[in-house]
Amino acid sequence: MSLSSLPVTAGGRPTPSPRRRIPGEARSVAYLYILPAVLLYALFVFIPFAHSIYLSFFKGNGVTRMEFVGVENYVDIVTNPVLRSAFVHAFELIVFYSLIPIAIGLLLASVLHRSRIRGVAFYRTALFLPYVIAPTAIAVIWRWILAPRGPLNSFLEAIGLGALAQPWLGDFTWALPSVGMVGTWVMFGLVLALLLAGVQKIPLELYEAARLDGAGPWMEFRAVTLPGLRYEIVVALVLTVTAALRNFDIIYVMTSGGPGNATVVPSYLVYQQAFKVAQIGAAAAMGTTLIVVIVAANLLIARAGRRDA
Amino acid sequence: MISRRDTIVGYLLLSLAALISLGPLLGVVILSLGEPGKVGIKIDIAKATNFGNFADVWEKGDFGPAIQTSLIITTIVVVVSVALSIPAGYAFALINFPGRTAIFALLVLGILMPLESMIVPLYLDLRRFNLDNNYWSVILPQIGFSVAFGAFWMRAFFVQSARSLMEAAWIDGANTWRTLTKVLLPLARPQMLTLAVLFFVWNWNDFLLPLVMLSGSDLQTAPMALVNFEGARRTDFAYLGAASLITIAPVVIVFILLQRSFTRGILAGSIKE
Numbered sequence: 001m002s003l004s005s006l007p008v009t010a011g012g013r014p015t016p017s018p019r020r021r022i023p024g025e026a027r028s029v030a031y032l033y034i035l036p037a038v039l040l041y042a043l044f045v046f047i048p049f050a051h052s053i054y055l056s057f058f059k060g061n062g063v064t065r066m067e068f069v070g071v072e073n074y075v076d077i078v079t080n081p082v083l084r085s086a087f088v089h090a091f092e093l094i095v096f097y098s099l100i101p102i103a104i105g106l107l108l109a110s111v112l113h114r115s116r117i118r119g120v121a122f123y124r125t126a127l128f129l130p131y132v133i134a135p136t137a138i139a140v141i142w143r144w145i146l147a148p149r150g151p152l153n154s155f156l157e158a159i160g161l162g163a164l165a166q167p168w169l170g171d172f173t174w175a176l177p178s179v180g181m182v183g184t185w186v187m188f189g190l191v192l193a194l195l196l197a198g199v200q201k202i203p204l205e206l207y208e209a210a211r212l213d214g215a216g217p218w219m220e221f222r223a224v225t226l227p228g229l230r231y232e233i234v235v236a237l238v239l240t241v242t243a244a245l246r247n248f249d250i251i252y253v254m255t256s257g258g259p260g261n262a263t264v265v266p267s268y269l270v271y272q273q274a275f276k277v278a279q280i281g282a283a284a285a286m287g288t289t290l291i292v293v294i295v296a297a298n299l300l301i302a303r304a305g306r307r308d309a
Numbered sequence: 310m311i312s313r314r315d316t317i318v319g320y321l322l323l324s325l326a327a328l329i330s331l332g333p334l335l336g337v338v339i340l341s342l343g344e345p346g347k348v349g350i351k352i353d354i355a356k357a358t359n360f361g362n363f364a365d366v367w368e369k370g371d372f373g374p375a376i377q378t379s380l381i382i383t384t385i386v387v388v389v390s391v392a393l394s395i396p397a398g399y400a401f402a403l404i405n406f407p408g409r410t411a412i413f414a415l416l417v418l419g420i421l422m423p424l425e426s427m428i429v430p431l432y433l434d435l436r437r438f439n440l441d442n443n444y445w446s447v448i449l450p451q452i453g454f455s456v457a458f459g460a461f462w463m464r465a466f467f468v469q470s471a472r473s474l475m476e477a478a479w480i481d482g483a484n485t486w487r488t489l490t491k492v493l494l495p496l497a498r499p500q501m502l503t504l505a506v507l508f509f510v511w512n513w514n515d516f517l518l519p520l521v522m523l524s525g526s527d528l529q530t531a532p533m534a535l536v537n538f539e540g541a542r543r544t545d546f547a548y549l550g551a552a553s554l555i556t557i558a559p560v561v562i563v564f565i566l567l568q569r570s571f572t573r574g575i576l577a578g579s580i581k582e
Binding site for chain 2: 027028029031032036037040043046047048051052062108111117122123124125126128129130132140141142145151185188189190192193197239245248252267270280283284287288291294
């Protein structure tokens with residue numbers, strides 16, 4: 001489920017605290033309003049979360065007795081090379097899901113800040129489409145594009161670069177970057193649309209003032225564009241980093257973690273350990289660690305965004 | 310000053326970006342109309358005339374029942390999640406009740422919680438209560454995850470635009486429920502629509518939860534049908550292309566019709582002054 005984290009609105013805005021009394025009603029009426037949502041959230045998100053932490057200290061298949069093993073499952077994540085590599089791969093995917101799209105987006109935004117484009121709706125629809133469609137379908141489509149005799153290799157041969165043709169997803173070196181490139185394709189349009197919407201709001205006078213002060217394109221970027229897009233960059237980072245770390249569907253369909261373990265990622269190992277080899281505790285520890293990594297990454301991003309303010 | 314040259318460069322770059330986004334999808338449209346069963350996977354627009362592929366795939370991949378299952382699940386999730394997010398967001402925004410900050414913080418934490426991490430306990434817990442292998446095993450957790458974002462989103466709306474209106478309604482003697490239903494809800498329609506579109510897209514595309522929850526039943530969602538079909542026909546790319554398009558069609562249609570609502574949801578922060 002790409003219920004990616006979207007803390008987009010009301011960033012850090014303090015809530016005005018309502019002091020006025022509601023006529024004829026106790027404030028506790030609020031509990032009735034929040035009850036259904038909070039109940040379902042507690043039952044199907046929060047209790048499983050707590051249960052996941054609990055399970056992570058046990059070994060077993062979840063059916064027969066579970067044996068308490070303390071932090072052993074967590075020690076395994078650090079010491080077992082395959083488990084550890086899942087997190088290394090997840091961080092490498094951040095380069096493709098996050099950094100490359102944001103770099104492309106910033107480059108285009110700084111070139112495009114002076115043009116006022118008509119037909120924004122068309123461009124926005126096109127740029128958002130890869131982000132909207134099911135990752136399972138994206139994986140099927142790109143497995144075709146990257147197939148040994150697929151369109152990408154045909155294209156490389158057609159332009160005389162046949163030497164670069166690869167069995168992309170079957171190659172130990174290229175499998176992870178290939179999966180990453182799919183992430184770049186999914187994310188770059190979203191990030192570009194986000195940054196373009198932001199750059200259109202930077203007053204043109206700021207650019208003119210920078211130019212009068214003798215700023216070149218690089219200084220102009222550093223002094224005007226980048227600070228003006230701070231908020232949009234934070235939003236883009238939150239969306240893309242979280243997607244890179246969660247990434248299950250694309251790996252499941254395109255590579256199943258292979259060749260070898262070249263593309264295993266945490267969410268895939270959670271699934272594999274729980275439902276293929278029935279190591280419930282190890283899977284829970286992997287899942288819990290992934291939550292910690294995702295929450296920590298988002299806090300870091302939010303904090304960096306605030307410090308620059 | 311906006312020069313003509315800047316504008317032309319702008320259009321060229323944006324068109325290139327749009328082409329990169331749309332290219333693979335247009336390629337799949339041509340692919341899906343090619344000759345089925347061929348291992349050769351070059352696309353040829355002149356031979357892209359096999360419209361029967363879609364009927365074949367619909368039949369062979371059991372897409373009829375799968376689309377139906379996805380529609381049932383997603384519709385219930387969208388309607389219930391929006392309906393529960395509104396009163397929750399309203400109370401968090403406008404009523405100062407004890408525990409408000411703490412409960413809201415716990416709920417917002419849910420926006421960051423990856424379902425991938427919770428899949429193991431969710432499966433064990435639902436199986437213990439014999440809730441697995443039916444619609445509810447997918448619907449209930451999807452609602453749980455959706456309302457975390459939904460309450461956050463609706464609260465942001467009520468905080469920004471409803472205070473003075475609400476106080477006026479209170480002075481007129483309306484209670485909280487009347488204020489919500491008669492005064493605020495008509496104003497919140499755009500926010501509700503955005504929420505509905507986001508919930509529809511996310512939950513339609515969801516794969517891991519139904520994969521795990523429905524594995525012991527005959528039920529499958531559209532993404533599950535696609536992946537099962539793909540597993541059975543690894544190289545029949547014309548059919549796989551058609552199957553992909555069938556799977557994404559409902560979301561693409563909703564997105565194109567309501568793209569303004571969807572992009573407002575994603576771009577909210579940047580459009581907001």
